[in-house]
Amino acid sequence: MDLGELQKFVENLLSDNIVYAPMKKEAKVFVSPINNFAEIDWTSELPANSFKSVFLPPEEILWKNAGKKFKTAFASKKTIALAMNVLDLQAFTLFEHVFEKDIYYQRRRQNTFVVGFTAGLPDDFRKYKIFHADYEENVLEHLIFDIFIEKQKNGNFIFFSGSEKGQKLLEENNVKDYEHIEFAGLVPESGMNPRLIANRKAVELSFNDKLWDELAEICLACGKCSVVCPTCFCFNLEDDPQLNGVERKRQWTSCFYPEFSKICGNKKELAEVKKKLYFWYYHKFVRIPEELSYYGCVSCMRCFNVCPVGINIAANLQRLAKNQQK
Amino acid sequence: MKNNYAYELARVIKVVRENPITNTLHLKLANQKRFQFLPGQFVQIGIPGFGECPIAISSAPQDAGKFICLTIRGVGELTKKLLTLKAGDIAFVHGPYGNGYPAVEKNLILIAGGCGFIPLVSVYENNKNRKDIKIQILMGCRNENLLLFRKKMQQAQMKHDLNLILEETLSKSFAAQKGLITDLLKKNKLLANATVFVCGPPAMYPAVVKKLLELKVAPADIYLTLEKRMHCGVGICQHCAVGTKYVCKDGPIFSYEYLRTLSEYQY
Known part of the structure; x- marks a missing residue:
């Protein structure tokens, strides 16, 4: 398929869906709602934000209540997450497992098409400092998506389907030339990624490592890292009283926020910044790998990019691993 | 769904x-x-x-x-x-x-601090008529006014070894000592071959667990109920994570055998 045909395909999608895709704005690429094909960035540059809010909105209403009556409204807008890079697809694959039994997530997912994209590894891919997740050869087999598009060196595009839903959409759009890839589970046949195991080991028993004290000295506990992180999915349930009843909302939160661990008597388990930092890393490198044998961090380095004091997750992992060997 | x-x-x-x-x-x-x-x-x-x-x-x-x-x-x-x-x-x-307490297969020691008696009273009710095990209750409370389940306590005191200790004043209606829950552990001989369920404010746990370990109770026989902030109740929202587990889904009851593997519970 050439660029013209891709444009036709995407324009068809644009006609009756809300489409989110990477878009160049000034010097950076951002995931944004788009209106036409020309807005889409096809360079494979990692967007500054992730696709997280498409699948887990920063705020959603779970129900409205008045008296004994509860009204539940599920998301129904037809949405497409278009040109999702492999790292964000990894984070999405994690969400698919974490929110497997969450009715609000699943209803939204029913109305959402996930279209991955790669233009191959960017020439300067070293800048991604891939330290945890891998670009493996058979990467697509272990990712969840409906359609995946790969840009070849000659400028043409090849298509893959990853679900029946994706196959149907391709057929409806007269795309006949595609390969179907069956999801082969989170863990490759060869076993869990050794890097995932090594990073887990480095973090798990590291609470007394000096690194955490040093980071706590500089960390502002602003929570920007967790907002931008594609695998952070902590949330609060909050009640919002309205004139005609109450809305219960699910809202993003962060383990860096002061009320995250507050219990009665104003006691906070995560009162010290050191504990917050350790909790955040533990979630990514120990708890998620233990629960799902999968990445809790996809190496996107967005946390480093937004950190006001330059906390570098890749460098910290290296240091913990080194200290652990001592 | x-x-x-x-x-x-x-x-x-x-x-x-x-x-x-x-x-x-x-x-x-x-x-x-x-x-x-x-x-x-x-x-x-x-x-x-x-x-x-x-x-x-x-x-x-x-x-x-x-x-x-x-x-x-x-x-x-x-x-x-x-x-x-x-x-x-x-x-x-x-x-x-939550997981609930494990089935009681040995003698049973219930250690409660204040409100901590609330989940334990359900365990007590479930086991109080058993002939095959002995039950011992060690209960600490700030003062008599804050006692819970008075009727059940009176019945328990007749039938089982219930020891009450109050921090501030002595009780008019119950035989009680004055002091802290750990004083009860010092003064009373614990039942042998027992499972110990402990529930109380977080500040109580280090002292009680240390004392139990000193008394040679095995970590696998000690169960603590943890209190954490919770939102979803099904192990997603992350507020109540403890190590690789969740208080809402895998807890709130954890054996000390597990908890002692985590840095924050090494007493």
Whole structure:
């Protein structure tokens, strides 16, 4: 398929869906709602934000209540997450497992098409400092998506389907030339990624490592890292009283926020910044790998990019691993 | 797919005032006849506009087909509001959640600090008539006014080895000593071959666990109930994570055998 045909395909999608895709704005690429094909960035540059809010909105209403009556409204807008890079697809694959039994997530997912994209590894891919997740050869087999598009060196595009839903959409759009890839589970046949195991080991028993004290000295506990992180999915349930009843909302939160661990008597388990930092890393490198044998961090380095004091997750992992060997 | 965030309506059928700041609500759930739970499990109870919170079930599992009891101390906005519920009112609940206490196969020691007696009373009710095990209760409370389940305590004191210690004053209605829960551990001979269930404020755990270990109780025989902030109740929202587990889903009851592997619980 050439660029013209891709444009036709995407324009068809644009006609009756809300489409989110990477878009160049000034010097950076951002995931944004788009209106036409020309807005889409096809360079494979990692967007500054992730696709997280498409699948887990920063705020959603779970129900409205008045008296004994509860009204539940599920998301129904037809949405497409278009040109999702492999790292964000990894984070999405994690969400698919974490929110497997969450009715609000699943209803939204029913109305959402996930279209991955790669233009191959960017020439300067070293800048991604891939330290945890891998670009493996058979990467697509272990990712969840409906359609995946790969840009070849000659400028043409090849298509893959990853679900029946994706196959149907391709057929409806007269795309006949595609390969179907069956999801082969989170863990490759060869076993869990050794890097995932090594990073887990480095973090798990590291609470007394000096690194955490040093980071706590500089960390502002602003929570920007967790907002931008594609695998952070902590949330609060909050009640919002309205004139005609109450809305219960699910809202993003962060383990860096002061009320995250507050219990009665104003006691906070995560009162010290050191504990917050350790909790955040533990979630990514120990708890998620233990629960799902999968990445809790996809190496996107967005946390480093937004950190006001330059906390570098890749460098910290290296240091913990080194200290652990001592 | 079940909506985990939806409530079931429950009818408040009776309210018992335990002490000036604590009520026990007797609730009849919509699906009460089919309702089952294990001692130590909890439900989320809420009032729209005030949020929801986890509350341990304090009644006997044998009564689950008829009603459940939630014993609530008014310490925050929601719990104070819950104290205003009276017989005939509607309550909003969902659950039960959590793992519950393991089945009791040895002698049983219950160590409770203050409100910590709430989930343990369900364990006690479930095991009190057993002939094959002995039960010992060590209970600490700030003062007599804050005691819970007085009738059950009186019955327990007749039937089992119940030891009460009060921090501030002596009791007029119960045989009690003055001091802290750890003093009871020093003064009383613990039952041998026993499982120990401990529930109380977090500050109580290091001292109690240290003492139990000194007394050669195996970490695998010590179970602690953890209290953490919770939102979802099903192990997603991350607030209640403890190590690689969640208090809402894998807890709230954890063996010390597991907890001692985590840096924050190495007493």
